[in-house]
Amino acid sequence: MPIQLEPHSVPSKKILRQEWLAAPLLFFASALILSLVYLQYNWSGKWISNVKPLSWNGAALTMNKGQGYSDQGKLVIKGLADQNIAVASLSPPAFQAKDYSTIVWSVSGATPSVEMEFLWRTADNRVFVHPLVWRANTLEPLEIVKDENWRGQIIDLAIIVKGTLAAPILVNGISLESASLPGALPHMVKKWFALDRWQGTSINFVDGDAIDKNAPPVLAVAVIILLALALSLILAIAKIMPLNIAMVWGIVLLGWFILDVRWQANLFQQLELTHQQFAGKSWEDKHLAAEDGTLFDFMKKVKAKLPAANSRILYFSDDAYSRGKGAYHLYPHNVLARNNLPPTSQIKTGDYIALFAKKGVKYDRSHQLLMWSDEQSIKVDLLFLAEGNALFKVH
Incomplete structure (x- = not known):
């Protein structure tokens, strides 16, 4: 029985390997081209200099x-x-x-x-x-x-x-x-791999807060993929390389993989920081160790000064997060959280006034007067003052 040869099997496999190798080469060529274009229009320093940081x-x-x-x-x-x-x-x-x-x-x-x-x-x-x-x-x-x-x-x-x-x-x-570009380039690259602290969207992707907002990771990789696909189409039209659907998917999946690796690395860094920050601590110590620990400590001292019965507390802060979270800590008391203090006509005797990170309010200790904009003032007792934050009781 004669042996049948398949002369085209080996070359076809070689072509397939070349097409798969073309995917990462096109991807990184696209990244290099876009990086040079970005630097040309956004880098305002020198390209070469011997000055050290x-x-x-x-x-x-x-x-x-x-x-x-x-x-x-x-x-x-x-x-x-x-x-x-x-x-x-x-x-x-x-x-x-x-x-x-x-x-x-x-x-x-x-x-x-x-x-x-x-x-x-x-x-x-x-x-x-x-x-x-x-x-x-x-x-x-x-x-x-x-x-x-x-x-x-x-x-x-x-x-x-x-x-x-x-x-x-x-x-x-x-x-x-x-x-110079060589001097600044390490920092520019480092910013791409800097930790992005945990945010509401971090479970899905890295927001890019640690790097320039002009080139967030998802947008940057998307543009790199599009240019790489355009380059592959140009090579196919020029008959330098055939356009293969596997190569197209290879370019897309490579970009996806790079984003996923960056995301996973960021989460592992955040996991280690979270462990160092909270592991082995009590409920109260975890609150104090959190980013808003100063707010929690202040509200803890405020509640210690309040009577057991529900009290009316007027709570003011320039920061929206501090207003919402601070009001939560003060429940079940009757809390009114606002940015600006109201006219004195809306404040009653026996009300408590809490101020956290609030500008434009002064306290005259000698006359026991709390003063704010539009020449508003009211007679109060200072219950405690800590690091610019205070609790008062209205006369």
Whole structure:
């Protein structure tokens, strides 16, 4: 019986392997092309520079206004000055502004009632200020190169804290990233793999709060997949490579897989942090260890001062979350939670007034007067005051 040969079986398998190999190659080629296009239109620094990044820990800063101290390489800001402001400064060796593009402040412990600004002084004694944005429990890196006043020789740096301190603020350090692309690229890549703290949508995907909002992970990978598919179509039209449905699915699944790996890695990091934060603690200690532990501790002290019977409590805070969660902690008392204090005509004798992270309200201890906007004032007894938060009882 003659042996029948299949001359096309081996080459066909080789072609199939090449098509599957083409999927990751097209994907990463697409990622490289889009990265270069993104940098071309968004990178405002230099492409090449020999300047090294600068960094200092928080203990290198000096308190100019407010109360604070250095502790284990950090600066602890525990109190504000009379104008509800604190200033911590640093006088580094003079450097040229054009050599550095991004300022990164590592700060923890701030609440929504706190505003922060970055201040710098030039060699010609001119002072400039730029606001810092607090998002996802961290300060966003400040791309200072976009500020037209960031020029000349810089001799002083400072951070300004304004508002009401519900808890001490820790300044862990400050770093200045080189304006060159090689110097900034490691930080840009690191931001893509930085931990995104747990949010309501984290069970489905990573929101991208730890990286620039211009390129969140899901959108970025989707665009990479579309370009990779377009490249495969171009190669097919040019008859360089046949268009295979398996290769198309390979490109899509590779993008999906990368997002899923990023998501799983983020969840495992969050799991470890959650274990460190809450494991082995009592119900009360878990609340105190949470991000809103200061609010829980304040409400615990408020309830300790209230009578057993249901009382009417007027609770005010500038932060919507603190209003809702604080009111929950005060139940079953009769709680009215608002942003702004009402006219005095709506406040009754015997009412309790609780203030948490609330600006624009003053207390005159000598006359026992609580005062707020529109020259409103009312006679009260101060039951307790802690870190700018207070409980009063109306006369």
